[in-house]
Structure formats: C-alpha cells, structure tokens
Amino acid sequence: MSDQVSGEGPQILERHKGQSVNFRSQARQFFAAALERLSADGVVAIGPEEIPGLVEQVRETADAKFGDYSGTMAMALAKRAGQKPRDVAAEIISRLNGVPGLSELFEKPTEPVGPGFINLRVRSEALAHAIVLALADSRMGVAPVDIPQTIVIDYSSPNVAKPMHVGHIRSTVIGDALAKILAFRGHSIITDNHLGDWGTQFGMILWGFKHLCDKERFAVAPTAELGRLYRLVRKLADAKPEELAEDPQAAALMATYPAVAAAVMAETVKLHEGDPENVSLWERFMPACREEIERIYSRLGVSFDHTLGESFYQPHLAAVVDDLVGMGLAKKSRGATAVFLAGYEAPLLIRKADGAFLYATTDLATIQWRIEHWQPDQILYVVDHRQSQHFEQLFATAKLWGCGNPERTERLKLVHIAFGTVLGEDGRPFKTRAGDTVGLESLLDEGVERAAQIVANGEGDRSAGGWSETDRRQIAETVGIGAIKYADLSQNRTTDSTFSFDKMLQLTGNTAAYMQYAVARVEGIFSRAGIDRETVRRETTVVHLVDPRERALALELVRFGEALEDVEADYRPNLLTAAMYDLAGSYSTFYDALPVLKAEGQTRVTRLALCDMTGRILRKGLELLGIGTVTKM
Numbered sequence: 251m252s253d254q255v256s257g258e259g260p261q262i263l264e265r266h267k268g269q270s271v272n273f274r275s276q277a278r279q280f281f282a283a284a285l286e287r288l289s290a291d292g293v294v295a296i297g298p299e300e301i302p303g304l305v306e307q308v309r310e311t312a313d314a315k316f317g318d319y320s321g322t323m324a325m326a327l328a329k330r331a332g333q334k335p336r337d338v339a340a341e342i343i344s345r346l347n348g349v350p351g352l353s354e355l356f357e358k359p360t361e362p363v364g365p366g367f368i369n370l371r372v373r374s375e376a377l378a379h380a381i382v383l384a385l386a387d388s389r390m391g392v393a394p395v396d397i398p399q400t401i402v403i404d405y406s407s408p409n410v411a412k413p414m415h416v417g418h419i420r421s422t423v424i425g426d427a428l429a430k431i432l433a434f435r436g437h438s439i440i441t442d443n444h445l446g447d448w449g450t451q452f453g454m455i456l457w458g459f460k461h462l463c464d465k466e467r468f469a470v471a472p473t474a475e476l477g478r479l480y481r482l483v484r485k486l487a488d489a490k491p492e493e494l495a496e497d498p499q500a501a502a503l504m505a506t507y508p509a510v511a512a513a514v515m516a517e518t519v520k521l522h523e524g525d526p527e528n529v530s531l532w533e534r535f536m537p538a539c540r541e542e543i544e545r546i547y548s549r550l551g552v553s554f555d556h557t558l559g560e561s562f563y564q565p566h567l568a569a570v571v572d573d574l575v576g577m578g579l580a581k582k583s584r585g586a587t588a589v590f591l592a593g594y595e596a597p598l599l600i601r602k603a604d605g606a607f608l609y610a611t612t613d614l615a616t617i618q619w620r621i622e623h624w625q626p627d628q629i630l631y632v633v634d635h636r637q638s639q640h641f642e643q644l645f646a647t648a649k650l651w652g653c654g655n656p657e658r659t660e661r662l663k664l665v666h667i668a669f670g671t672v673l674g675e676d677g678r679p680f681k682t683r684a685g686d687t688v689g690l691e692s693l694l695d696e697g698v699e700r701a702a703q704i705v706a707n708g709e710g711d712r713s714a715g716g717w718s719e720t721d722r723r724q725i726a727e728t729v730g731i732g733a734i735k736y737a738d739l740s741q742n743r744t745t746d747s748t749f750s751f752d753k754m755l756q757l758t759g760n761t762a763a764y765m766q767y768a769v770a771r772v773e774g775i776f777s778r779a780g781i782d783r784e785t786v787r788r789e790t791t792v793v794h795l796v797d798p799r800e801r802a803l804a805l806e807l808v809r810f811g812e813a814l815e816d817v818e819a820d821y822r823p824n825l826l827t828a829a830m831y832d833l834a835g836s837y838s839t840f841y842d843a844l845p846v847l848k849a850e851g852q853t854r855v856t857r858l859a860l861c862d863m864t865g866r867i868l869r870k871g872l873e874l875l876g877i878g879t880v881t882k883m
C-alpha cells in the first residue's frame with residue numbers, strides 16, 4: 251500500500267467489518283481490556299459487569315488540543331480504591347499501552363491530563379487510511395449494527411377529522427427521522443401511523459353533519475366543511491357561557507340545541523355500537539379525512555408502511571378486557587373496569603361504565619396485534635410528553651398481561667419517545683394572533699413563502715436572478731419545509747421547542763439552509779472544475795493528512811457513524827444535527843484556509859477526497875433527517 255500508512259495500521263483496519271473503522275468503539279475496547287488487567291493486577295477491584303458502563307464514558311474530548319477521545323473513569327475508580335485519581339489514571343495508561351493493537355490506531359498515551367483524564371489521539375496514518383476506506387464505501391465508512399432488530403415506530407398518529415396543528419409536526423418529523431436513521435443503521439423498521447379515527451371527534455362531526463351541515467359546501471369541499479363542523483360543534487359542546495356571549499351565531503345555535511355535548515356523546519356511542527347510519531357516514535367521512543392528512547404528508551415527504559388506525563382494533567377490544575379480568579389484572583370499580591397499578595393514584599381505565607372502550611384498551615390490543623404479526627424487538631411511540639403517564643401505565647400493564655405471548659412481551663422494549671410543546675417566540679404555546687392553534691398547512695405555506703423571498707432576493711447566491719420561476723418555487727419548497735423540519739430536529743426533543751421563522755431561515759448557524767447551502771457549495775467544486783467524483787473515489791488510494799485543518803475535518807468525517815450510534819442510544823436526532831453542524835464548521839475552516847483546486851499532487855488528491863466525503867456525509871445526514879437538498883440556492 252502506501253508509505254503514509256505505515257506499520258500494522260492497514261491490518262487492523264482491514265479486520266474491520268466491510269469498509270469502516272469506528273475509532274470510538276475501538277478506543278472503548280482498548281479501555282475495557284486495560285480495566286480488566288487493572289482489576290486482575292489487584293490495583294482496583296472492578297466487576298466484569300461494570301466494564302461496559304465505565305467504557306461508555308469514553309467520549310470525544312472537549313478540547314482537541316488534548317487528544318481525540320477521553321476516558322474519565324479514573325476519578326470514580328480512585329474514589330472507590332481510596333487512591334489519587336492521577337495515580338489510578340497512570341496505572342490505566344500503563345495497561346493501555348500493553349493492549350495489543352492500540353498503537354496501530356492511536357498514539358501511545360503518556361500521562362494523565364488534569365485531574366485524571368486519559369486521552370487518546372488517533373494516529374494520522376490510521377485516520378488517513380480510514381478516509382480511504384470510507385471514500386470507496388457506499389455507506390461512507392459507517393458499519394451496520396451487529397445485531398439488527400425489528401423496530402416498530404408509531405408516529406404522527408393524529409386524530410383525524412380535526413385539523414392537524416403545529417404539535418403534530420414534531421411527532422411526524424422526529425418519527426420519520428428516527429425511522430430513516432435506524433434503518434440506515436441496519437435495523438428492520440416498520441412505520442405505523444396509529445390514526446385516531448374512532449374518537450369523540452367523530453361524534454361531533456356526525457352530529458354536526460346531521461344538524462348543521464351546508465350540504466352544497468360538503469359536496470364541493472368535504473374536508474373544509476367537516477373541519478368547519480368540527481370547530482363549530484366543539485364550541486357548542488365545550489364552550490363556557492362567557493365565550494359564547496362573544497359569539498352571537500354560536501349563542502343562537504345554543505338556544506336551538508341546548509344539549510349538544512350529550513347528543514355528541516350519543517352519536518359516538520351509536521357509531522361504536524355499529525349503528526348502520528353512523529357507520530356508513532363514518533365510511534363516507536374517512537376518505538376526506540385521509541386526503542387532508544395525505545396532502546400534508548406529501549408536502550413533508552413522509553410516508554408510512556402501515557396506517558392502522560384505532561378503528562382497526564375495535565373487534566379485539568372486548569377480548570382484551572376479558573383476558574385482563576380473567577387474569578385478575580383488571581377489576582370493576584364503580585361500574586367501570588380498570589387496571590390498578592402500584593405507584594399510580596389513578597388506575598388505567600379500560601372500559602367505562604357505559605360499556606365504551608378507551609384509548610388504553612386500543613393501545614393494549616395494538617401491542618398484541620403488533621407482536622402477533624410483526625414480532626418486534628422494540629416499539630417506539632413518538633408522542634407528546636403530556637401522555638407520559640398513559641404510556642408508563644400502558645407498558646406496565648402490557649408486561650403483566652403478556653399480550654398473548656408472554657415470552658415475546660417480556661423481551662419487547664417499549665419506549666415512549668416524548669417531546670415537548672411547540673412554543674411561540676413569546677415563550678407561550680404557539681398560537682395564531684387570534685389565539686387559535688396554528689394549522690399545519692398554513693404554517694408550511696408561510697415557511698415556503700418566506701424561503702421564496704430569500705431565494706428571490708438572491709441572499710444565498712448572487713446568480714439567483716437567472717433562475718426560472720419553476721426553479722425558484724422548487725427551491726423555496728425544499729428550503730422552507732427543510733427549515734421547519736430541521737428547526738424541530740435540532741432541538742433537544744424533551745424540552746419545549748421555540749418556533750421562529752426568522753431563526754430557522756437564517757443562512758448561517760445551525761439551520762437547514764446553512765446545511766443545504768454547504769452541500770451545494772462543496773459539491774459545486776466538482777461540477778465547476780469538471781471533476782468526476784466517482785473517479786476520485788475509485789482512484790484515491792492514499793491520502794496525506796498534513797495540515798491540522800485537514801486532520802480535524804477528517805476526524806469529523808469518521809465520526810459520522812458515532813453520531814448515528816448516539817442518536818439510536820437515546821433516540822435523539824439532534825445529536826445528528828449537532829454532528830453535521832460541527833462537520834460543516836470544520837469544513838469552512840478547512841476551505842477558507844486551504845486551496846483545493848489550486849493545490850497540487852497528493853495535497854490536491856487529499857483535499858478533493860475530503861470535499862467529496864464532506865458533501866456526501868452532509869447530504870446523507872440531511873436525507874436521514876428527511877430534508878431535501880438543492881443544487882443551487
């Protein structure tokens with residue numbers, strides 16, 4: 251091979267699965283071996299079961315000056331052994347240096363840093379070799395997981411017949427990104443949109459349709475008319491008297507129909523009991539409801555393997571309740587049937603006194619059905635944090651019950667991927683000026699409209715003036731929708747997220763536009779110079795990482811796989827956006843300082859390789875987040 255890749259470097263890299271090397275997991279393995287020795291030598295007693303947790307703490311070093319990966323376990327171990335952390339760190343270092351293979355990938359560590367950090371620095375030769383391997387690899391050096399799992403992702407899941415609002419975007423966008431990332435990691439993913447298509451909102455539109463429908467409007471625009479009926483009936487059923495006082499039309503209707511709430515309930519019950527008229531109306535409404543949400547999904551570029559709504563599970567609910575009662579898990583309480591779990595004040599209701607089944611009953615039947623048909627290892631529920639208690643109780647009940655297959659249920663990992671509320675810039679839940687929740691469609695329109703202004707202004711690119719109207723529209727759609735998605739994905743999902751069009755559309759900073767622009771810029775180099783990227787990938791067998799900025803960029807590139815691993819560990823897409831932002835930053839530093847096309851010989855080859863990889867990884871990252879790219883903007 252090359253003179254640059256010296257020693258045993260290539261051997262250990264080649265021993266790696268496929269075309270990749272994961273420096274962090276290698277470092278962790280070396281640390282694990284060193285800790286085993288440390289314990290065997292009697293320096294500190296460490297149980298073998300503790301080792302995975304200790305080496306988990308080997309992470310990217312905060313300051314690259316001190317190395318690339320850092321282990322912090324010496325502090326905790328020293329405390330336990332009553333020794334000085336730096337002494338324990340020195341003992342670990344001496345054992346690390348004895349671990350076979352370490353010096354192929356890392357420079358030999360010499361002494362602890364600060365209070366007892368143990369830092370490892372990737373050897374530039376090994377890094378260079380990893381880049382060459384990744385360059386030729388269609389997965390860009392990211393190895394698939396060792397043990398692929400079957401993972402069901404339950405996301406989006408809006409209650410249809412109500413307009414979708416800004417809150418639904420979080421579930422849809424986070425769920426879609428997780429599905430794509432986990433699939434790229436090598437898992438088998440099944441996406442399922444658990445539509446709320448059987449709830450009281452249908453009672454509202456059934457009653458509304460029968461009494462207040464504008465039949466002509468319904469014939470022309472059924473979805474809009476159903477939306478109007480839903481809002482109107484909800485107001486009549488739920489509104490407080492003082493609110494009605496401000497709305498004369500509603501107040502007049504209230505005078506004619508004084509008991510709307512009870513009537514709505516009765517319509518829902520009739521639907522659930524199979525009343526032919528209500529069932530046939532429901533069947534008539536559903537296509538309109540589906541069309542409404544499909545329009546939004548198609549703009550978001552989201553699709554599902556399955557859309558099995560709540561109605562799908564209705565035939566199974568009675569059996570679920572019987573089973574739970576038979577097992578003694580559910581008990582009657584004041585006419586209703588409920589599962590009482592230790593630690594919760596309120597029980598999990600599965601059947602009301604009037605015989606109606608509940609949200610939780612359907613969710614239990616759904617788990618049973620999924621186990622029977624899909625045999626999943628995990629089911630992820632991407633749902634608002636306000637439903638935390640529902641999911642805790644649901645999961646606990648499912649485990650006790652066994653869902654008709656106790657063995658599988660026992661092994662099944664059930665996870666509520668909770669997320670916070672979408673807030674406006676004033677820090678309060680995001681509402682329109684009139685105080686209504688913001689409809690998703692108008693939100694997307696506004697994002698695209700604002701993106702169109704930026705595109706038209708040529709803020710991103712001076713050549714904007716020469717674009718056709720179709721070009722401009724398409725770019726605005728990709729940039730506008732991408733901005734909304736990225737803004738959501740880049741926030742820590744468990745906190746409330748702030749919605750700001752101004753921030754999300756900035757061309758600098760951690761935004762989709764910045765990433766899309768970076769991709770267009772990096773890739774523009776190849777087209778402008780007429781360089782075939784396939785040839786670069788095929789023919790680059792050696793790269794030389796000489797300048798520290800080349801090295802820093804290369805390191806960010808090989809860390810892509812680590813970021814994806816971290817996303818999976820905690821189901822947090824923002825760890826991917828953060829890694830992409832770091833990569834784009836390293837690329838800017840590199841590109842601003844070092845010539846690429848004007849460089850010569852090996853330097854040019856190396857830099858072109860780094861540009862190619864940067865473009866591909868940023869593009870892949872955006873793709874995994876469900877965000878489109880443009881060739882110019």
Ligand code: ARG
Nearest residue numbers: 404407408409444446613633
């Ligand atoms: N339809 C529910 C809502 O809008 C969310 C459903 C989430 N998925 C589930 N299996 N419970 O609140």
